[in-house]
Amino acid sequence: MPSTLPEGDPVPRDGSLPAAALAEVPDATLSIYLHVPFCRSRCGYCDFNTYTAEELGGGGSRRDWAAAAIAELALADRVLGSDRPAVGTVFVGGGTPTLLPAADLARVLAEIEGRFGLAADAEVTTESNPDSVDATDLEALRAAGFNRISFGMQSADAGVLRILDREHTAGRAQAAVAEARAAGFDSISLDLIYGTPGESLDSWRSSLDAALAAAPDHVSAYALIVEEGTRLAARMRRGELPEPEDDDLADKYLLADEVLGRAGFGWYEVSNWARTRADRCRHNLAYWRGGTWWGIGPGAHSHVGGVRFWNVKHPTAWSGRLAAGESPGYAREVLDAPTRRIERILLELRLADGLPLEVLTKSERGRLAGPVAGGLLEVRADRAVLTLRGRLLADGVVRDLLD
Incomplete structure (x- = not known):
């Protein structure tokens, strides 16, 4: 289930x-x-x-x-x-x-x-x-x-x-x-x-x-x-x-x-x-890239301006709330600025276009040398980009970079 x-x-x-x-x-x-x-x-x-x-x-x-x-x-x-x-x-x-x-x-x-x-x-x-x-x-x-x-x-x-x-x-x-x-x-x-x-x-x-x-x-x-x-x-x-x-x-x-x-x-x-x-x-x-999206349907997730919310799961509960004129939302969380920054790093570093270095703190930028030397990251035009080997270890690269 x-x-x-x-x-x-x-x-x-x-x-x-x-x-x-x-x-x-x-x-x-x-x-x-x-x-x-x-x-x-x-x-x-x-x-x-x-x-x-x-x-x-x-x-x-x-x-x-x-x-x-x-x-x-x-x-x-x-x-x-x-x-x-x-x-x-x-x-x-x-x-x-x-x-x-x-x-x-x-x-x-x-x-x-x-x-x-x-x-x-x-x-x-x-x-x-x-x-x-x-x-x-x-x-x-x-x-x-x-x-x-x-x-x-x-x-x-x-x-x-x-x-x-x-x-x-x-x-x-x-x-x-x-x-x-x-x-x-x-x-x-x-x-x-x-x-x-x-x-x-x-x-x-x-x-x-x-x-x-x-x-x-x-x-x-x-x-x-x-x-x-x-x-x-x-x-x-x-x-x-x-x-x-x-x-x-x-x-x-x-x-x-x-x-x-x-x-x-x-x-x-x-x-x-x-x-x-x-x-x-x-x-x-x-x-x-952290855009705005509205998820329609049972269990669907949405994100608007740093607020993430999700619907009740079962189709009957979802449609029943809407029929009653109510939101089908089950719960939500308001993301603070530090959390949004971390999520941006987690997601954008997975992209071939890479992560702008300006998103990283000074201490995080100082830790780039390790994964670069290890063949996991490249720095191109002020962006950090995963290598092929880095893609295999993407979660670990992020974990080692973050403050």
């Missing part, structure tokens, strides 16, 4: 935010995330806030999602006020957003455009499992204004897909990319996972080659994380499957960077590669 939400301060029933937070809105980028919590089945490694029909037990119907999302958009509209930029990025994640009818996603996107306006070059993404869409769905989504799609490929190895409890066949992701391209999508991304028990280095290489053969514009590659409470964790605890090994994960990361780099993809965040700068996921960059 999904992990528990963090605790925090209460969210006002009307969802209002401190004046200091709202004062930052006009000068920040504005993004909207939409969480669709529905899945046909639960993958063994997943602890996201998602639900199958059986887990919902008759509550939180898919039919209710679009109306509730529109109600939360109205709340965001009231809270943020009129002095704000147009929405620069929209990202529909899950779950499996494309289990919903394309008309529902189109309806919500139209509401965003009508209430907030979309920037002329807005990036509008939906995630999708390859087996949850067909050519007709993709054409409808493109006609509605979606211009980017991210498919959860995970692997091209049928055995790996079985261990991960993925339902699609090994070749379906590549076919879905071709269908999305034919439908007119400007940017297509594939998500991969490495480190699944039983996956050899050759198997991982084959998955990378298969992903590249589909000619995507963007590839994300994530190490398998075994989360407590998942079926995968239970199988490992019983000794049915071995746990991932750090050296194996490092070897597979290095192989991904080599194969993707040779194919013309450049890394721009530790786990993300794009064919060109224009193909980078601008929505995720807004997260990593």
Whole structure:
């Protein structure tokens, strides 16, 4: 089942935010995330806030999602006020957003455009499992204004897909990319996972080659994380499957960077590669650069001017609060300036564009010499940038730098 939400301060029933937070809105980028919590089945490694029909037990119907999302958009509209930029990025994640009818996603996107306006070059993404869409769905989504799609490929190895409890066949992701391209999508991304028990280095290489053969514009590659409470964790605890090994994960990361780099993809965040700068996921960059985003949906997280807040988890509770005219917010925290600075270091140092040295204190800048000498960091034009080896040890680099 999904992990528990963090605790925090209460969210006002009307969802209002401190004046200091709202004062930052006009000068920040504005993004909207939409969480669709529905899945046909639960993958063994997943602890996201998602639900199958059986887990919902008759509550939180898919039919209710679009109306509730529109109600939360109205709340965001009231809270943020009129002095704000147009929405620069929209990202529909899950779950499996494309289990919903394309008309529902189109309806919500139209509401965003009508209430907030979309920037002329807005990036509008939906995630999708390859087996949850067909050519007709993709054409409808493109006609509605979606211009980017991210498919959860995970692997091209049928055995790996079985261990991960993925339902699609090994070749379906590549076919879905071709269908999305034919439908007119400007940017297509594939998500991969490495480190699944039983996956050899050759198997991982084959998955990378298969992903590249589909000619995507963007590839994300994530190490398998075994989360407590998942079926995968239970199988490992019983000794049915071995746990991932750090050296194996490092070897597979290095192989991904080599194969993707040779194919013309450049890394721009530790786990993300794009064919060109224009193909980078601008929505995720807004997260990593501390922009303003409002998360719509059960369990969705938001950030506005140093205030982070998150919604109740269950779809029934989320939609019920909105129907009662209340914020679905579960809790929030107001970040002070030192915390925001530390978070900026944690996130921006993961980017290929690097961290401006001016963000570091004098003593932190004095500690740069160590990771530079150790081959973990480079200093380029007043920015600290991780090397390839540094990317493997990014958390440790940050920990050693901070006061």
